[in-house]
Amino acid sequence: MAVISEAAVGWPASEAEARAAALIGRARLPLIAGLAADLDAIRAAFALADLTGAAVDPAAGDALAAEMRAFADSGQMNTTPAEARHRADLVVVAGPAALAHAVAVGLFEAAASPLYPWRTQRKVLLIGCGDAPAVDFGPTTVAVSHLDADPAHLRPVLAALRAAAAGHGLTAPTGDRPTLAAITAAAAEIKAAAFGVLVYDPAGLGALGIELAQGLVKDMNVATRFTALTPPPALNGKAAALAGLWTVGLPGRFGMVRGVPKGDDWRFDGRRLVASGEADAVLWVGPLAPGLPDWLPAAGTVALVPPGQAAAADVVIEVGVPGIDHGGTLYEARRDGLSYLEPAAPSARPRAAAVIGRLAQIIQGGAAC
Amino acid sequence: MLIRLAGGRVIDPVQGLDAVGDLYVRDGRIVAAPEPGEAVDETHDCRGRIVMAGAIDVHSHIAGGNVTLARLLLPELHVNEAPSPDGMPFAHARWSSWEIGRLYAEMGFTTVIEPALAPTHALQTHLELADLPVIDKGALTVVGNDDLLLKLLRERESRDAVRDAVAHALAASRGLGLKVINAGGAPAFKSNLRAFSFDDEVPHYGLTSRRIVTGLLDAAAEIGVPHPLHVHCNNLGVPGATETVRATMAGAEGRPIHLAHIQFYAYEEDPAGLFRSGAETIAAALAAHPNVSVDVGQVMFGPTVTISLDIMKQYSGHPHASPKKWALVDGDAEGGGIVPIDYRAKSWVNQLQWAIGLELFLLSPDPWRCLMTTDHPNGGPFTSYPEILHLLMDRGERERWIARMPEEAKRRCGLAALEREYTLDEVAIMTRAAPARLLGLADRGHLKPGAVADIAVYDDLADRAAMFRAARLVLKDGRVAVRDGRCTGWIFGRTHALKPGYDAAMTREVETYLTDRYGVGAKAFAVPDEAFGERHVFKVEPCSH
Numbered sequence: 036m037a038v039i040s041e042a043a044v045g046w047p048a049s050e051a052e053a054r055a056a057a058l059i060g061r062a063r064l065p066l067i068a069g070l071a072a073d074l075d076a077i078r079a080a081f082a083l084a085d086l087t088g089a090a091v092d093p094a095a096g097d098a099l100a101a102e103m104r105a106f107a108d109s110g111q112m113n114t115t116p117a118e119a120r121h122r123a124d125l126v127v128v129a130g131p132a133a134l135a136h137a138v139a140v141g142l143f144e145a146a147a148s149p150l151y152p153w154r155t156q157r158k159v160l161l162i163g164c165g166d167a168p169a170v171d172f173g174p175t176t177v178a179v180s181h182l183d184a185d186p187a188h189l190r191p192v193l194a195a196l197r198a199a200a201a202g203h204g205l206t207a208p209t210g211d212r213p214t215l216a217a218i219t220a221a222a223a224e225i226k227a228a229a230f231g232v233l234v235y236d237p238a239g240l241g242a243l244g245i246e247l248a249q250g251l252v253k254d255m256n257v258a259t260r261f262t263a264l265t266p267p268p269a270l271n272g273k274a275a276a277l278a279g280l281w282t283v284g285l286p287g288r289f290g291m292v293r294g295v296p297k298g299d300d301w302r303f304d305g306r307r308l309v310a311s312g313e314a315d316a317v318l319w320v321g322p323l324a325p326g327l328p329d330w331l332p333a334a335g336t337v338a339l340v341p342p343g344q345a346a347a348a349d350v351v352i353e354v355g356v357p358g359i360d361h362g363g364t365l366y367e368a369r370r371d372g373l374s375y376l377e378p379a380a381p382s383a384r385p386r387a388a389a390v391i392g393r394l395a396q397i398i399q400g401g402a403a404c
Numbered sequence: 405m406l407i408r409l410a411g412g413r414v415i416d417p418v419q420g421l422d423a424v425g426d427l428y429v430r431d432g433r434i435v436a437a438p439e440p441g442e443a444v445d446e447t448h449d450c451r452g453r454i455v456m457a458g459a460i461d462v463h464s465h466i467a468g469g470n471v472t473l474a475r476l477l478l479p480e481l482h483v484n485e486a487p488s489p490d491g492m493p494f495a496h497a498r499w500s501s502w503e504i505g506r507l508y509a510e511m512g513f514t515t516v517i518e519p520a521l522a523p524t525h526a527l528q529t530h531l532e533l534a535d536l537p538v539i540d541k542g543a544l545t546v547v548g549n550d551d552l553l554l555k556l557l558r559e560r561e562s563r564d565a566v567r568d569a570v571a572h573a574l575a576a577s578r579g580l581g582l583k584v585i586n587a588g589g590a591p592a593f594k595s596n597l598r599a600f601s602f603d604d605e606v607p608h609y610g611l612t613s614r615r616i617v618t619g620l621l622d623a624a625a626e627i628g629v630p631h632p633l634h635v636h637c638n639n640l641g642v643p644g645a646t647e648t649v650r651a652t653m654a655g656a657e658g659r660p661i662h663l664a665h666i667q668f669y670a671y672e673e674d675p676a677g678l679f680r681s682g683a684e685t686i687a688a689a690l691a692a693h694p695n696v697s698v699d700v701g702q703v704m705f706g707p708t709v710t711i712s713l714d715i716m717k718q719y720s721g722h723p724h725a726s727p728k729k730w731a732l733v734d735g736d737a738e739g740g741g742i743v744p745i746d747y748r749a750k751s752w753v754n755q756l757q758w759a760i761g762l763e764l765f766l767l768s769p770d771p772w773r774c775l776m777t778t779d780h781p782n783g784g785p786f787t788s789y790p791e792i793l794h795l796l797m798d799r800g801e802r803e804r805w806i807a808r809m810p811e812e813a814k815r816r817c818g819l820a821a822l823e824r825e826y827t828l829d830e831v832a833i834m835t836r837a838a839p840a841r842l843l844g845l846a847d848r849g850h851l852k853p854g855a856v857a858d859i860a861v862y863d864d865l866a867d868r869a870a871m872f873r874a875a876r877l878v879l880k881d882g883r884v885a886v887r888d889g890r891c892t893g894w895i896f897g898r899t900h901a902l903k904p905g906y907d908a909a910m911t912r913e914v915e916t917y918l919t920d921r922y923g924v925g926a927k928a929f930a931v932p933d934e935a936f937g938e939r940h941v942f943k944v945e946p947c948s949h
Contacts, residue, residue: 074531074935075937078535081494082493085488085493085494086493103476106476106477106731107476107477107478107479107729108729109729110477110725110729110730110731110732110742111731111732112731112732112733112734113731113732113733113734114733114734114735114739115733115734115735115736115739116922117736117921117922118594118734118735118736118739121921122594140923141923144923146920146921147920148920150551150920150921151608153608229595229596230594230595230596256719259596260593260594260595260596260734262732262734276476277472277528278531280472280475280476281467281471281472281475281500281501281532281535282494282497282500282501282502282535283484283494283497283500284475284479284482284484284497284498284499284500285479286476293487294487294488294496295484295485295486295487295488295496295497296484296494296497297484298479362934362935364527364531364935367924367928369922369923369924370524370922370923370924370928370929371736372469372524372525372527372528372929373525373527373528373531374527374924374927374928374929374930375527375930375931375932375934375935377927377934388937
């Protein structure tokens with residue numbers, strides 16, 4: 036272990052940071068994973084990736100890969116929770132995860148004064164959510180209907196709905212769940228909406244399922260208005276995707292290859308890089324994460340974790356949690372955008388961005404080698 | 405430190421200056437010639453070169469949620485192959501914020517305005533702008549389709565209430581000016597209208613586009629927003645939109661108004677229902693309304709993407725998407741639409757759009773009121789500005805392009821008969837002095853002592869495209885930012901913003917509205933300095949009263 040010279044880098048380097056910088060700086064292919072952190076830390080991670088030629092993979096990398104690929108392949112029609120909440124006269128919910136998101140962002144909450152008093156009373160159509168989910172659909176919902184379906188297999192149901200709504204005669208039964216009659220009735224309900232919103236979970240549907248859901252939405256807009264709402268990727272994954280797009284043109288999962296950002300969902304999949312041995316050091320950035328993923332080996336891993344979190348890693352550095360220990364910019368699902376959160380309980384714990392910045396300084400200075 | 409730009413042909417229309425001489429810079433500002441004997445620390449040889457103020461772009465979509473959504477939709481538009489130079493991370497990452505700043509600077513641009521700052525996504529837009537190196541930035545706050553404002557107008561609240569709501573939006577989003585996009589069009593589309601004109605009424609709102617625009621004109625004047633209300637008119641791209649433009653110009657009733665990307669409205673309808681040039685109509689209307697300024701929104705050939713908060717127009721345009729994919733967000737207020745497009749040189753329609761843009765430049769009665777834009781990236785990328793300048797300054801070059809036009813396009817416009825060639829002085833007005841004046845940025849766009857030392861030096865080449873593509877030297881705030889057409893390293897400009905006041909009662913009204921609409925209050929939409937860490941991003945500009 037080289038001694039870190041204070042004079043060389045201009046600040047007192049802790050031993051943990053020195054060891055971390057040595058691991059990352061010496062790696063053939065470092066992986067910067069997680070990015071479950073505030074925007075400053077994400078930006079710092081990108082800069083470190085540029086410096087070290089690292090691969091970058093957010094914690095929500097798999098979900099992002101499916102959703103972003105579907106978006107880049109065919110585009111989408113989407114809306115915001117607030118628009119869906121106030122304007123939609125029909126909310127179609129595909130599966131339990133979508134229902135949980137709808138509830139979490141207040142889709143069924145009544146406003147103190149309705150923004151659109153002319154809106155006809157709302158209906159809710161639940162697909163594969165069970166017969167009696169424990170959800171308060173609010174005072175403005177007049178009817179809740181159910182389309183019985185296996186929540187693990189929603190794609191065939193969405194395909195049948197799309198076909199029925201488009202007027203393609205479904206002559207063959209689609210199976211026991213749901214019945215053809217139920218599909219036809221649900222399609223009629225969808226077509227009758229003035230401003231319908233389909234809520235679905237991209238992670239559950241996968242890229243092809245997302246295209247199906249979006250195909251249904253787009254078809255409806257020929258005659259009426261219809262759009263979609265989705266939960267954002269977990270652990271601030273949306274912020275990582277957005278910052279990736281404006282920094283390197285790529286959403287979250289990418290690699291810096293000889294100074295050139297490259298997007299390849301397979302090549303830069305962190306799990307694969309570790310399993311194959313291609314990545315020989317990992318910086319886990321996880322102040323917002325509940326723990327490290329099980330595929331991360333302890334050897335060669337530097338983990339930035341929230342206070343008190345146990346982590347099996349060569350180097351563990353506790354950092355503050357954005358929004359609690361220090362302020363930070365995070366993606367807020369309810370208002371559907373980046374928001375700055377002030378610290379709830381300010382502390383002197385280091386920010387992940389500052390730690391990553393210091394690692395870059397050490398590596399750039401060559402002191403760690 | 406005293407810097408001398410020695411022996412260049414200095415062109416500054418604000419001073420009526422076009423002469424060979426020296427220009428001095430000290431501590432980031434232009435200064436008068438020093439006393440004899442005073443030591444010059446750094447001299448740049450500008451002999452045989454053109455010295456102008458740094459260029460300014462009033463309308464270029466360089467940041468914000470829709471720009472980033474377009475990046476997501478079109479990875480094929482920004483395949484990366486070139487590594488970035490040492491010390492300039494992401495400088496060559498295609499279509500990144502970093503590349504945008506570098507490319508603008510290398511053309512001699514030093515201030516660029518993002519024209520669609522959605523208040524609900526102001527923080528993201530400003531974070532993106534803060535990652536744009538070298539140049540100064542600003543953004544225009546989009547109002548006019550948000551429910552709070554529409555409610556105040558619908559309920560005929562006082563002009564003071566409307567003014568305060570607009571001032572609050574401007575201050576909270578840290579905008580430099582006000583923009584309205586197809587006023588009323590977004591809620592109309594959400595109610596399933598597919599067309600919307602200046603005097604049409606938004607369903608359920610009892611408001612016309614005219615009423616919204618005139619309400620905003622009043623508010624802008626009372627707040628003292630230096631930049632005229634920046635208007636994206638109704639009926640973009642529709643044959644016959646010239647009438648919409650004329651109605652909007654007349655509707656301003658003499659108040660300052662800026663009509664954006666006017667080329668996309670300079671379309672008249674022929675008896676067969678096809679479009680033909682309406683440039684003469686627009687130019688005549690512009691001459692008749694000295695209160696009106698425009699930017700052109702020139703179309704250039706090649707693949708690009710249209711990015712707009714005009715969701716009605718973007719939806720209607722999606723069948724023309726090339727490649728065949730598009731995105732549309734029914735957002736809070738507007739949202740946005742992303743539709744890729746390929747302006748093809750073999751298409752008479754695209755050729756006619758190209759020709760109409762040039763006609764507008766060449767028929768313009770006043771370079772102070774007709775600015776160069778491509779509505780980046782909607783008509784083409786901002787990197788095509790050098791080609792546009794060449795076409796405007798060189799009739800021979802124009803004729804070479806016109807020779808390739810299909811007859812169908814030629815007979816639908818009058819471009820071939822136009823002989824005008826822009827002078828360097830007119831270019832300096834159109835790309836420097838006029839945009840600075842229109843934005844109310846008094847410290848730039850000219851080379852008077854006291855001005856910010858944003859300066860571009862070009863080789864005086866007959867090939868004007870080559871000349872303006874790569875500035876020989878660019879100073880940003882008096883620091884060398886570009887040498888021999890290449891960015892020399894990362895420095896950062898500021899984001900200019902207004903900070904208008906408003907009645908404290910509006911703070912409470914906005915808080916109530918936001919909480920009711922989103923379940924979260926104004927803090928969730930704020931743009932605090934703390935979000936930018938150690939970076940000092942903003943510079944507050946004064947309102948005009």
